[in-house]
Amino acid sequence: MYGPSRVVSSGSPSVCPTVNRDEADGGLAVSSTALILADWSQTLQIIREPHTRHEGNPLLGRHPSEGRVNTMVGLAVTANLAAFLVPKRPRRIWYAAVILIEGAA
Numbered sequence: 001m002y003g004p005s006r007v008v009s010s011g012s013p014s015v016c017p018t019v020n021r022d023e024a025d026g027g028l029a030v031s032s033t034a035l036i037l038a039d040w041s042q043t044l045q046i047i048r049e050p051h052t053r054h055e056g057n058p059l060l061g062r063h064p065s066e067g068r069v070n071t072m073v074g075l076a077v078t079a080n081l082a083a084f085l086v087p088k089r090p091r092r093i094w095y096a097a098v099i100l101i102e103g104a105a
Helices: 023-048 066-085 088-104
Strands: none
Touching: 023 066, 023 088, 066 088
16 A cells, blocks of 8 residues: 655646746747747738848748748747746846847847
């Protein structure tokens, strides 16, 4: 027979308990992801008007296909959300860089 089981709870559940997160981290994650999605929408508009506009992202090229854009944005959103799992300092640097780059775009 086994003895009584014991569950120790430290408050709210966490995906990665060794990483400290607070409301600022959630706000940075949401803000940076929203900017990536806004840039995605803008890029799709550019694709629909190839004679008057072009893409400025060198990774996509001046006239990317919709599939390439969707793939790159999917990877960017995944990487951005995965940054939520890294330690505080690199996570904040990542989100600040994404917000700066996407804000400029």
